[in-house]
Amino acid sequence: MQVLAMILAVLFFIVGLAGSVLPVIPGAILIWLGMLIYGILTQFETLGTVFFIGQAMAAALVYVTDYLAGAYGVKRYSGSKYAVYGCVIGTLLGIIILGPAGIIFGPFAGAVAGELLNQKPLNSALRIGVGTLVGLMGGVIIKLAIQIAMIVWFFWAVFSHG
Template sequence: MSILGMIIAIIFMAAGVIGTLLPALPGAPLIWLGMFFYGLLVKFHNLPWTFFLGQGLAVALIFLIDYLAGVWGVNRYGGSRESAWGSVIGGLVGVIILGPFGLIFGPFIGAVAGELYNKRPLEKAFRVGMGTIIGFMGGVILKLSIEAVMIIWFFIAVSR
């Protein structure tokens, strides 16, 4: 075991978890990178390619959750197809315009715009928009759970 590698891995993992809570850092990719840097320093002892493939699939799942959580919130709160698309497009455009905070406010604005486009009352549109925020928060909890499994798996693998 490399002490330097472990310190680097833990720093990356901590930054990744913080990035999941505050969308200014790419959470799961940082966790994966910490594991990879550790692997480089120990010549991948106890960390076979299947480990990194599994961890990579977990990162991909987290990215999928990022996009689907808002759509789930739209559907759960009775949103239309247009508001679901608005949520996705709003998330993408929001990140470009608002940076990390666009991940929260972009889907909200997009979902509201989609409902207003369908000539729904502002109250209904706002409720659907709030559904995207609720979906986002649920997604954060789910992502943190997956990241915890990733980190636990790493420590089990390196302790062998």
């Protein structure tokens, strides 16, 4: 049962890590669920309450970071709420229309379009679009780091007990 539990956990981790760059996948939640499934299938032999509370806090930090990184990028480059809305819409449309390349081009184009709708000059809208990308990419790096730390903690907790 332990091997099956580990396989399932690792599958959840892989999909969860993909969620760091694909906004439609709730990455940190899937990583946490993989750990919970492992815990259930192994009758919580190696993972306790403190572990799961700490992991839930790390998962929450991923979502706070995601929000703050995007908002920071927009605000740092003097973007408005139009840039934020455009970024969200652009991300979704970008992924649908352009696939993986849409993860980069969608938010940029959406933020620029949002600022143009807000009647900002093109050069200003382009600068804000770049700022949005800077914030998003910074957020992705931080999210990946937190999620990798979550997974390392999991393996440490599992293998240091047995």
